[in-house]
Amino acid sequence: MRNTIVPIVIVVVTLAGLWYAAVVPMNIKTALTDAERGGAVVDPSGAKDRRNLSPFSLVAKNTFAIRQTFNQARPRLPAPHQILVELWNTTANKKITSKRSxxxxxxxxxxxxxxxxxxxxxxxxxxxxxxxxxxxxxxxxxxxxxxxxxxxxxxxxxxxxxxxxxxxxxxxxxxxxxxxxxxxxxxxxxxxxxxxxxxxxxxxxxxxxxxxxxxxxxxxxxxxxxxxxxxxxxxxxxxxxxxxxxxxxxxxxxxxxxxxxxxxxxxxxxxxxxxxxxxxxxxxxxxxxxxxxxxxxxxxxxxxx
Amino acid sequence: MSAVILAMIIWPLAWWINIRLANSSASNTRRIKLLVPAIFGLTLLAVWELLVRGLEVPLVILPPPSMIFDTFCQKLPILWKDFVQTFVKGALSGYAIGCLAAFFTALMVDRFDFLRRGLLPVGNFLAALPIIGTAPILVMWFGFDWHSKSAVVVLMVFFPMLVNTVSGLGETTSMQRDLMQTYAAGSWQAFAKLRLPAAMPFIFNGLKISTTLALIGAIVAEFFGSPTVGMGFRISASIGQLALDMVWAEIVVAAFAGSAFYSAVVIIEKGITFWHPSQRG
CATH class of the missing domain: 1.10.3720.10 (MetI-like)
Known part of the structure; x- marks a missing residue:
């Protein structure tokens, strides 16, 4: 039993890690747009100029926005914890007769x-x-x-x-x-x-x-x-x-x-x-x-x- | 009314013929084996046609087969465009990418025991999940065109293919592997000459399962958003217009495409695994 559980846990943890790593480049563009609206200085400025840039270079230039990529309301790729929170909210925290449950x-x-x-x-x-x-x-x-x-x-x-x-x-x-x-x-x-x-x-x-x-x-x-x-x-x-x-x-x-x-x-x-x-x-x-x-x-x- | 009575006569008559044919002494010949299901299928079509016409079933509930055939012939150019969009662009490309990716992942899993113990149970778990549900997400990421359909198909065929290939690669007995060793075969030679051929029946099993999944994935993904062409789009749009004859025509195309795809894989399988007991019959 131990022979299989340890590799499974490692594989699952690795997949979750890859997921978190993917969240940053997937969401960076919307995160930067939001940040710019909030008054932050973004390099390069203007959503139009950023459209064709690679997400990785945007991440490298605007490291301050990495935190925001995990907490967006409508992310392109939600982070696992966001999904779990939503799952918890819509199952345990709602009455089961509610249409949101x-x-x-x-x-x-x-x-x-x-x-x-x-x-x-x-x-x-x-x-x-x-x-x-x-x-x-x-x-x-x-x-x-x-x-x-x-x-x-x-x-x-x-x-x-x-x-x-x-x-x-x-x-x-x-x-x-x-x-x-x-x-x-x-x-x-x-x-x-x-x-x-x-x-x-x-x-x-x-x-x-x-x-x-x-x-x-x-x-x-x-x-x-x-x-x-x-x-x-x-x-x-x-x-x-x-x-x-x-x-x-x-x-x-x-x-x-x-x-x-x-x-x-x-x-x-x-x-x-x-x-x-x-x-x-x-x-x-x-x-x-x-x-x-x-x-x-x-x-x-x-x-x- | 006379059509209904005719249907009620045709059904027992055809059934009686089939019973006679099935219990006759020649029932094991190839001709009879093809004839009996053919009679059954044609009877079903005839009864369907007669009942729909006789009972005057509204077209928005069930169109008769003759009308479906008419629509099929008239709308052939549209159907062809839908077929190319959904099957050739969406399903086939995704099928090829997904199966190749699964094959190479299976090689890795086979090479590293750690992955076999860790990744395979996870893969087995994922293979049973309703992967079709990822369609809305992938449509959002890859856009409405065929790229997103292809991505759905990749995900759908990946896990069945992975599980089958891995179990195929574990198929050789220790005696066979020992024999390879006595021939002084390297690990690459043992793979190419023994383990890969032995895995082929399993690989083809995965390929066959994946043909249907690929079509389903490509069609259902179009329900979540597509350009104005494609089988899934046409089905949902025609349902909206209550043009059920068009829906049925698309289903006929899907049925033909699905069975042709499956048969193509079976023919390739016959050529490659000719040595397997199930093929020598």
Whole structure:
């Protein structure tokens, strides 16, 4: 354990250091403009003359402005501590029912993600069972299911939202449908692979036990598909979250993490974008970690780990 | 109404044909294997067309396939311009930069064990994140044109590619590496003749995953701001005008571009990893 934690910490600290170092040249121009407005002497003076100069030479000539680059209201690149402060302010210091609370927006996105994930996984498993037990279905549907993975399905997300909106379906469900759609195909492909994973010897053994195909499903095929299922679920839940976030874009930035991203980009609120992004990242990491935990527990109880 | 009834006849009929074909003795021939999904796809299209026309579904909800095809043919010049802007300029350039950068990072990770233990878990973590969310930031930094789309694509393909390449480079067994040593191979020779070829199936796996991600990244990044050309721009603008036939035409282009891109990588893979069991079939 210690073998991995120390390098990870060093890598993360290095990345944070690089980030802080990048903040200075990224923000120096606006910082100098602000400083000049405040009456400071800037070399060279006038934002116009500075426009085409390299940020590094500006930093070298105006070292006094370095401090300001870390504390701007709308920086091009916010410093990590600014994002963490914003994240803390919008989660812990706000009531969770407030429209400025990230917990509120995160919950909107999370509920769409989970609903869509449940629908997509359920339908995916059902279709996979159909494919494994029905040869005609296998031959008709499976090539399309595989081909559809090469298609950028996410591109139709805005259309689904708007079309469902026009026939009166709003709120959670349209986003959930996109999430379901994105998590559906990984589950189908993984589950078909999993249900077919028992080798002929094992299937023959069940036949010698005089088991029927229902027993074969519950006692052999389903248990041996579980590792494949969990691998697909991990991909599926990450895809679901992306689907829910993208599904929040075309409704015009009302609620949800995707709306925070879009509103931030409309109004140049970079700190808000970054904090929404970090919240989405934490959400994704937590969801994948929960699935991973379930995987370990389940496989251990099934004696497969 | 007659169209709806016709659709209800066509669906079971085609399904019955497919069941007959799938259970016939010739079901393992290549012809039948292509024919069955083709019948299924065409039936879906026919039922879609008949139901939309028969039930008089408004065009702003679902246009029939024939109309989408018409739009596709009429607007070909616009679609081509969008394709060049989004796919050739945005997605392809980002794909190339991202995959090459990930490959060389993977070489570094493979060379230094410290990076493997430190950078790889971080990379694994980042690979599962909704990287598409960085699009608004990158659009702000690199402007509305294709450079920002390319940057989004670089970030999206980098981590899957990195993780796959690193696990590929660790694929050789100690016996194989020992054999290289008995041949007095230097570390460069062992890399070029043994470890790189052994990593190729994994590298191509990463390349294949990245093809779809590249297109998604380039299209979605355009939702956050773009010049007045590009597939993502056209999709969001046409939705605003409720011109759904145009949206569907763009989706057709995206589907073709995505599967052509993927197939191109598969063909290259077949040429390079011809020795791998999965290719010898």
């Amino acid at each position: 990230l917990v509120f927006h995160g919950w909107i996105t999370l509920s769409a993600t989970l609903l869509g994930f449940a629908i997509g996984t359920g339908l995916g498993i059902i279709l996979a069972v159909g494919i494994v037990y029905n040869r005609a279905m296998d031959m008709s549907v499976m090539p399309w299911a595989i081909a559809s993975q090469t298609i950028p399905i996410l591109a139709i997300a805005p259309m689904i939202i708007v079309v469902l909106n026009s026939i009166g379906i709003q709120g959670l469900l349209p986003k959930a449908i996109i999430s379901a759609y994105l998590s559906f195909f990984p589950v189908v492909v993984g589950m078909v692979k999993g249900l077919r994973s028992p080798d002929p010897m094992q299937l023959d053994l069940l036949k010698t036990y005089n088991s029927n195909s229902v027993q074969g499903f519950w006692k052999l095929r389903l248990p041996s598909s579980i590792p494949y299922l969990f691998a697909s679920l991990k991909i599926g839940i990450a895809a679901s979250l992306v689907g829910a976030i993208v599904g929040e874009l075309p409704t015009g930035a009302i609620r949800g993490l995707g709306a925070r991203l879009l509103a931030g980009s409309y109004y140049g609120q970079t700190v808000q974008i970054w904090s929404a992004l970090l919240a989405a990242a934490c959400l994704a990491a937590t969801l994948v970690a929960i699935i991973g935990l379930l995987q370990r527990i389940t496989l251990k109880r099934m004696g497969m780990l």
